[in-house]
Amino acid sequence: MADIWLLLVAPWIAPLLVAHPALRRHAWRVYAAVSVAVLGLSIFAAAFSPELTGLGRLLVPLVGLVGTLTVLASRCPLHGLEDPRQHRIYLLWLTAFWWSLLLVALSRNLGLSWLGIELTTITSAVLVANSRKRSAVEAAWKYVMLCSLGLLVALLGLLLIYGMNAHAGRTALAVLDFGALQAHARGLAPATVRLALIFLTVGLGTKVGFAPLHTWLPDAHSEAPAPVSGLLSGVLLSLALIVLWRTDVALAPAAGQGFGNNLLLGFGVLTTVVSTPFLLVQLDLKRLLAYSSMEQMGLIAIGFGIGSRLAITAALAQIVIHALVKSGLFYVAGDILQAYGGKKLPRFSGLIASQPRLGWLWLLGVFTLVGLPPLPMFPTELAILFALFSRSALLGWIVLFALGAIFVGLAHYVVESALGEGRPVRARHGPGRSWVGALLGFAVALPLGWLLPTALLQSLSPFLTGR
Amino acid sequence: MTWTNALADLLVATAVLPVLLRQMRPGVYVLALQGLVLAAVALGFNPNPAGILTASLVLLAKVIAVPWLLHRTATRAAAFNLVEKVTPFTYLGVVAVLLAVRLLSVRIAPAAFGPGAAQLAAAALAATMLGLLLVATRRLLPNQMLGLALTENGLYAAGVALAHSLPLLLDLGVLLDFLLALVLLAWLSGHIRNAWGHVDADQLNGLRG
CATH class of the missing domain: 1.20.120 (Four Helix Bundle (Hemerythrin (Met), subunit A))
Structure with a gap:
């Protein structure tokens, strides 16, 4: 467990170090060094941590690697970040975004995954609006509004699932662990589970960029600084899709094997x-x-x-x-x-x-x-x-x-x-x-x-x- | 449980009003009133120290913080002086939501969640859908934020109705995430007002294709 906590704490070492006046001029180097250490920790955790199983062993090093590459690529990002102070603020928000992605990758719980995904919206939207240009602010507004609405719809699905479990006497956060969801799925009302799956697919699908809920995606990607677009596109969309897929699989015993799969297939083709x-x-x-x-x-x-x-x-x-x-x-x-x-x-x-x-x-x-x-x-x-x-x-x-x-x-x-x-x-x-x-x-x-x-x-x- | 039904009716009424009002200021006051209803819901379903704590947090966030933030954003954007059209589509949407939710409260919810919570769950769903309707039908950015707040309030009520209380981490996390999103939207709204000179979503069309 200690290695997981260390992985979650480590990215924040860079902003703390950069707060020291002597290191302020070398902000990017400090962030780069810490990001490489985080990558090492993520690989170590994937290889040796008993807490990390299944998909986590694949996702955590992937998020670690792309996050590190993004920090390395952020030495002189676009959009007028020549001012060192602005560049430091950019790096701080980039760290927050990366950290929230790590949170989603580490999570095996639908509730925590939802919280992490919502956090990625907030942290990355600040980066999208980074240049303060009209187009960037417009893109950030659409991004936050659409994705927040989408995630609220997903939250409705999550609440339906949790409510049914609570009605059956299961009330802890652990009820929303994907394993626990799968274990208890057969006892849930199929019609309500299907309704919840529709809400979750539409809600998380907004974040994935499923048509026709995708309108924020090209705007946000085109207006964010290029390295941030890389992290948005390469990691964030996939993580949201994986959370959706895990939920579909976990609830399949209640909803019927084909229901969630057909939703994914339909949205995928469209x-x-x-x-x-x-x-x-x-x-x-x-x-x-x-x-x-x-x-x-x-x-x-x-x-x-x-x-x-x-x-x-x-x-x-x-x-x-x-x-x-x-x-x-x-x-x-x-x-x-x-x-x-x-x-x-x-x-x-x-x-x-x-x-x-x-x-x-x-x-x-x-x-x-x-x-x-x-x-x-x-x-x-x-x-x-x-x-x-x-x-x-x-x-x-x-x-x-x-x-x-x-x-x-x-x-x-x-x-x-x-x-x-x-x-x-x-x-x-x-x-x-x-x-x-x-x-x-x-x-x-x-x-x-x-x-x-x-x-x-x-x-x-x-x-x-x-x- | 008559008090549950009364709170459910109040919840629906405070969700319908902002959708039908042409100006934003009374909508913000109604939202604060809805916050009071939600605090009563939280306390009514959990009459214990944890419930008192949750209700206090709800009061702080939904009666004070969110309405204050919306009031401030709308004042700065001079949105209180503007009148928005309420189209026939909006009236139709309100009627459709109320009918659908009535059906839900009678046909599906009692079987899944028990008759006690069914009425409130249906009302919560109505508030959620009406919030979405407000976002979809309004042009002013602060009004869209109001719609987002209504949606979240509906979901909070749904959480209480369906599970009586959510795990503390999830409850606080959702509230904090939502507050952060609103603060961010208020900040972006200020930038949009400075750059465009208005806060009309229909005229934000710089990004196409």
Whole structure:
């Protein structure tokens, strides 16, 4: 237990150290050093802590790693954070956001997960509004309002579940542990459990970015500082989806095996399809990545919704690869925006010629996202598609068509922007160094993406029983 | 239990009024009144030291802190002087919510939660839905915050009705998270007013596509 507490306390050491005048000038270095220590603790906890079982062993190091990369990529973030004091405030809120994500990853309780997810809304919204620009404040308002409303709807579902348990004489917080929910589910009224699941799916689905509840997502992702967008997209959406999936599985004995799965499957297909046209016509770099996250969440929800061993394995592997690659792409996007001073894709045609590091990382990252073989999202997307076809050929063809369109559209964009004939635009400012975070993330994701599905398949039973 | 039914009716009435009022100021006062109803609900369902503590916290948060924050935000945004339209859609929404919840209180809730709590649970659901309706139908940002507060109040009542008392950590956590969200929204509303010169959500259209 001590290692878990240490993991929760450690991120706050950095702000305490930076409060000392002697260390204030080296704020980013202090935060970076502490974040590496937190990463070490998260890996240690995953490997040795008896408190951490099942999915926690996968999620905690993932949140630790992406959080560390985000801090490393925040050396000179965008949006006028040249002022050291503003940069320190930014780092403080980034720590708060990361900490709330760790809380969700560590939690095995629906109530605590809900509290953690709501906390992520507050801490990340401050970061979204960081630049104080009109568009950023507007995006933050929509983000807080929509997600708070969504989470209140989810809270209604949670209260229904807790109320039924309380009516049966079970009243402690531990009643909402996912294991306890599953153990007592058979005694609950099926109609009310289904109603609660609908509330939870709609509520948490708002945070995941399910269509049509997604309107906050592209706005918040495009207005937040690029490293924060990486953490939002790579980790936050997936964690909310995992909480929803855990709840569905835990309540399946009461609601019926197919009910929660069908909700996930339906929202997954709808989200994948709805995101497609937005992806194809999008010229804003960060909005493009945001809609791609929506598409990825749709695919992962499809995997969870199908519920077979193969589909769940692929969905979990997809979460890990997506977290590392998408956050890396946002870091690269931040550097590109800094170098070219504009968000629109046509501005940086011929990227490899002018900024080779950024160009190659951009190319590699986007090709990974669209599932180009032999990159690691190819087998996971293929597995989800196979599983979907075995469930419903019609849905399979719909999603295959959407993915095909996205592949062609994004491949065209990325080839044009990275290798295009267009005259390279001369950088107005030097690019930042966020790309280092991307490089490290890709270096982990690419080999891991091929090894992870096998490891997950071998150990899927403990993952499922130990959640 | 007649006192439960009376509190349930008061809860619905204090949820319906802000939705039908064209100006925000009386809506904020009604919200404070609803806070008093909720404190009575908390104490009525838990007549013990823990219940007194919870009711005190509810008084502090829902009768004083939240209405004060909304009053301050609306005053600074000059939103008290503005009149909003109450459309036929809003009236229709209120009627639909009340009918749906009536059905729920008769058909589903008694079986799941017992007849004593059913009436209050249904009223709480009504307050929640009416809060959502207020957010959906109003243009002024402080009015949308009022809708959010109504929604949360409804959920608090639902928690008490369904479980009598929530675990302290969850109860306090939800309250704190909600207060933080409202403070953040008030802060953002101030920035929006400074940047745009108004707090009209319909004119916040800088982000599209």
